[in-house]
Amino acid sequence: MENDIATNEISRRKMISTLGLISGSALITPAVAMAGNTTNNNNDGIKKLDDPTSKYPKPPFNSQTQPWPGLASKMDPRPDHGEQSYKGSGRLAGRKALITGGDSGMGRAAAIAYGREGADVAINYLPEEEADAREVIDLIKKEGRKAIAIPGDIRQEAFCQQLVQKAVDGLGGLDIVVSNAGRQQTHASILDITTEQFDWTMKTNIYAPFWIIKAALPHLQPGSAIIGTTSEQAYDPSPDLYDYAQTKAATMNYVKSLAKQLGPKGIRVNGVAPGPIWTALQVSGGATQEKVIKFGGQTPLGRPGQPAELASIYVQLAAADASYATGQVYGSSGGAGQP
Numbered sequence: 001m002e003n004d005i006a007t008n009e010i011s012r013r014k015m016i017s018t019l020g021l022i023s024g025s026a027l028i029t030p031a032v033a034m035a036g037n038t039t040n041n042n043n044d045g046i047k048k049l050d051d052p053t054s055k056y057p058k059p060p061f062n063s064q065t066q067p068w069p070g071l072a073s074k075m076d077p078r079p080d081h082g083e084q085s086y087k088g089s090g091r092l093a094g095r096k097a098l099i100t101g102g103d104s105g106m107g108r109a110a111a112i113a114y115g116r117e118g119a120d121v122a123i124n125y126l127p128e129e130e131a132d133a134r135e136v137i138d139l140i141k142k143e144g145r146k147a148i149a150i151p152g153d154i155r156q157e158a159f160c161q162q163l164v165q166k167a168v169d170g171l172g173g174l175d176i177v178v179s180n181a182g183r184q185q186t187h188a189s190i191l192d193i194t195t196e197q198f199d200w201t202m203k204t205n206i207y208a209p210f211w212i213i214k215a216a217l218p219h220l221q222p223g224s225a226i227i228g229t230t231s232e233q234a235y236d237p238s239p240d241l242y243d244y245a246q247t248k249a250a251t252m253n254y255v256k257s258l259a260k261q262l263g264p265k266g267i268r269v270n271g272v273a274p275g276p277i278w279t280a281l282q283v284s285g286g287a288t289q290e291k292v293i294k295f296g297g298q299t300p301l302g303r304p305g306q307p308a309e310l311a312s313i314y315v316q317l318a319a320a321d322a323s324y325a326t327g328q329v330y331g332s333s334g335g336a337g338q339p
Contacts, residue, residue, distance in 0.1 A: 008282065013225065016243055036170060052301055053220065053301050056278075056303055056305075056306050056309075057303065058296075058297065059295055059297040060297075061076070061077075061292060061295060062293075063293055064288050065284070065285075065289070066280065066283050066284045067184075067284065068183075068284045069126050069183075070280030070281065070283055071131060071132050071280055072103075072105070073105070075280060079279060079280075080231060080306040081105075081112055081307045082112050082308035082311045083135075083139060086109075086113050086308060086311055087116065088113070088116030088117040088118065088143070088336050090117060091117045091118070091315060091319045092118050092119040092176075092318060093116055093117070093118030094118060094119075095114070095119040095175055096119065096120050096171040097121045097122070097171075097320065098118070098121075098122045098163070098171075098174060098183035099111050099121060099123050099164045099178040099183030100123075100125075100154060100180050100208070100212065101229075102123025102124060102125060102127065102136060102178075102180070103123065103125035104132050104279060104280050104307075105180070105277065105279035105280065105281060106277065106307050106334070107178065107197065107229075109308050109311040109314070110178055110180065110310075110315075112140070112310035113312070113314060114140075114315065114318070115139065115140035115143045117319075118145070119176065119308065120145050120171045120172075121147055121148070122147075122167035122170055122171055123137070123148070124150050125137060126151065126152075127151045130151065132280075139291070140222075146171055148167060150163055150166050152172075154181060154203075154204060155203035155204055155208065157207070157211045158207055160211035160212045160215060161211065161215045164215035168219050174219045174220065174224075175224040176219060176227070176318045177212065177216045177224075177226045178227045178318075179212060179229065180227075180228075180230030181204060182205050182281070183200060183201045183244070184201075184241065184244045184286035185201070185244070185286060186250065186285065186287055187240055187243075189243075190242050200241050202247065205245050205247035206250050206251075209228060209251070209254065210254075213258070214239060220267050221266075222266025223320065223323075224267045224268075225267070225268060225317060226251075226258065226262075226270075227269075228251045228272075229251070229274070230251040230255065230271045230272065230329060231244075231248040231273055231274060231275075232333045232336065232337030232338060233249075233253075234248040234249040234251065234252040235249075235273070235337060235338035236337045237249075240288070252273070252329055253331060257269040259327030267282065268322065268323070268325065270320075270326060270328045270329070271328070271329040272313050272314060272317070272329070272330050273329050273332070273337075274310060274332055275305060275333020275334050276299065276304045276305065276334070277306070278304040278306055278307075279307060296334065298336065299333065299335055299336040300333055300334060303334070303335040305334055310332050316330075
C-alpha cells in the first residue's frame, strides 16, 4: 500500500513538472518569435549579427544634385530612415514631441521612431519639402499616434513662436523638443560666402533653436527633454564648411550650458553628433560632387551612416530610463571624427 502511494506521488510530480515545462515553453516561444521579427533572422528565429561594414551602401555613389533644401525621395540610393526596419517597444508612450527638420534625415528617423515608441509627434519643415513630410505624417498615423505637420521658415522669430504654440495645441502639450533642422552649404573659401548666406546659416542653425526653446520652456515639465543635433564638424571642422561648422560648435556648447541651467528644473538637455550621414543635405549643396561620390568612404566602416542608425540615440535621450544623462553629446560617425 505504501509503495503504491509513493509511486503515485512520484507520477504526480512528474506530470506537474512536465506541464510546467510545456507552459514555460508556450510563454517563451512568442517572445523569441517577436525578437526574431526585428531583423536578419535565421531559420531558428534567432537574430543574426549584422556586419556594420556591409549593412548599407558604400561609395562610389552616382553624382547627383538637387536645389536646396532637397528631397530624400529623389536621392540615389534613397536613405533609410527606419521606414521598414524600426520596431518600437512603447518607450515613449504618451509623450508629445516637436521635431524640426522632421521631413528627412535624422529628424525623419527620430519622428518615425518616436511614433513607433508611442509618442505623438509634430514636425516642422520647409514648404518645398512637403512631399517627404507627408510620408512621415502617414507613417506616424499608421501607428495610431497624432501627427501634426507644421511647414514654415524657422529663420523668423514670430514663426518659431507660432510653431511651438501649434505643436502644443495640436498635441495637447509638449515634453520633447528636438532641434534638428539645419542648413549646410559647401564653400571653398570664406571669400565665397556672402553676408546673406552667412546670415541664412546662422538664423537656421543658431537663432531658431534659441527662439524655439524659449517659446517651449513654459510648457516643459520636469522629466521633459531637449535634444540638439550637432555634428562631428563641431570637433573636427572641414575647410569648406566654415559657417556650418561654427554653428555646430555653438550647438554643442548651448547643449552643455542649457543642461546646467535646466538641470535643477528636471529638464534634460543633450545632443547628437553625427558624422557623414546620407541625407538630402549633402546633395543639395552641402557637399561637393567629388565628396558626394566618395561620401563616407574615409570612415573605418567604409561607408556613410544612414539616418535609421541614429534613431535609437534620439529615442534613448528622450526616454525616462536615461534620466541621469544631461549635458551629454552622443557621437555616431562610423569611427571617424569626435566625440
